Amino acid sequence: MAYKDEQLNEEKVFKDPVHRYIHVKDRVIWDLIATPEFQRLRRIKQLGTTNLTFHGAEHSRFNHSLGVYEIVRRIINNFEDKPHWNKDERLLCLCAALLHDLGHGPFSHSFEKVFKLDHEYFTQAIIVNNTDVHTILERVSKGFSQKVADVIAKTYKDKLVVSLISSQIDADRMDYLQRDAYFTGVSYGHFDMERILRVMRPIDDQVVIKSSGMHAVEDYIMSRYQMYWQVYFHPVTRSAEVILSKILHRAKVLYETDYTFKLEPVHFISFFNENVVLNDYLKLDEAIVSYYFQVWQDEDDDILRDLCERFMNRRLFKYIEFNPDKQMNKWMELHKLFQEAGIDPDYYLEVDSSSDLPYDFYRPGEEEERLPIHLLMPNNELKELSRHSDIVESISGKKRTDHKLYFPADFLENLNEKDSSKKRIMELLYDQGANE
Template structure:
């Protein structure tokens, strides 16, 4: 029997808090899960610094990847023997679903911004490079690894396959919304996934939804909207991310400063600092390693690095106010000057952070990110774009919401000795609105 067709002697199951069970029958899938590059995802949190706000958010990208695989497995089971569905793509879909987040690094998005990295690039490199994952995929058939990488990169010729894990209603989003809601303990992310799976239909190059399932999709869209603003963009989580980013910036700056010597050479960060990260070095860095260095850097001679690491490790976060730099540039410049006068480096201790989200959009040709809309399959077999049939979705469709906040260490401001400077800083800050605690 060909490797691609090999089945386990007995079905394996993973007990899962969201889907109850994750079912594995294919030998290929079982082997991929056991590969070291996939096991590494156990050491990468799904939600980065969100556990500073919601203490239960300790789940990993390993959990999420299994969940996406399980949803795709169920979708494919429902698609069997339906027109437009090619069951020869079954294993390809399962592998792409399982491996779609393979390239995420520690505190993924913060790392990517500071070191100008792209997790999608590393996902592709792990799949097509000299790895255990690649060996398993190539054993299926020569070139199979490239097909999996193309599906994840959204360049695969069969866009129906791509849409299962990358569209405005896909297995990736359906898992992370429910999983993140479960582990953060909030109610926003829950929706009737079973209903959505039942009304999904394959049509040529996309998955569509039977019109009878529209209300379940509305619920899904609103769940996503609420999760972004109540969980993913929570200002306390963002405060922790601001400090994390500033630690990495400071460590990189010190590395580039010839007369500074770390007490322990940051071996695992070297290639990140120099901007020449190999796949082997990338795979060696996970969140346990990052925490190890942050723990050590609390004792470093550089006051800024030491202070930021102590804040991050012990959750002494920055306070914040609502602040739009586009409208309040004069106040920003004055605060910057006053922080310098007080001996507080504004590059690290006065930070504007902006969050924005577009919960649902219809197709807009030529836009930077063209979003394929969700289509409803009407009783007459015609297709209708969701927002043209749903008043709820229409009300938020195409509306981008942006939120700006200014973060700063209130304890440092309280310790300023020059009472005049201190008073001016606090006058400006209090004039912008209430200063929010992060407890």
């Protein structure tokens, strides 16, 4: 029997808090899960610093990746007897679903921003280069690893396959909304996934939804909207991300100025030098990063030491609402006053912005084109969702943005009352209130 068709003697299951059970029968999937590259995802949190806000948010990219695989497995099972579905794409879909987040680094997006990295690039690099994952995929057939990478890169020729992993209603989103809601303890991310899976239908280049399932999709989109603003963009989590970014920036600056670390940051050197190779990337996980943050609390550099103490002990920055378009004069004055008070504004004064577009219709040629969700009407006509749903129409194409100004309130409180900067800083910051 060809490797691609090989089945386990007995179906394996993972007990899962979201999907109850995750089922594995294909030898290829079982072997991929066992690789070092996939097992590494156990050491990458799904939600980065969110556990400093919602203490239950300790779940990993490993959990999520299995969940996305399971949803795609269920979708494919439902598609087996449907027209337009190519059964030969089954294993490709399952592998792409399982491996779609393989390249995430420690603390994910915050880490990427500091070192100008792209997790999707590293996901594809792990798949097509000399790794255990690559070896297994090539056993399926020569060039199969590139097909999996193409699906994840959204360049694969069969757009229906791509849409299962990446679209406005895909397995990735359906898993992380429910999983993140479960582990954070909030109710916003819950929706009727079983109903959505039942009304999904494959057509030539995308998945569509039977019109009878419209209300389940409305619930899904509103769940996503609420999760972004109540969980993913929570200002306390963003405060932790600001401090995390500042730690990494400070360590990089110190390295570039020949500072002598008490513990040489060997795991970071290629990142500091911006010549990261795949092996270096795979060796760095959140356990390693947290270890450095722990020992850097004893560094001689005051800024690095303080920032690490804040992160490790959850002494986060406070924040106020801030509009960079209208309050740049305030920002510039605060920057100058912080310097005069001996507080380095490069590390202790930061504007952080978050924005989200919960649903959009097709806008050809625009950045990040989004294929809309289509409803399959009883007469087999396709109708774009927002044209049929008043709820979705009300939020379509509407990008919401939020800005916060972060600062260390304890530093300001400890300033000498006679310091002329203190009073003015307090006026500028607290005229609209600082929040926990």
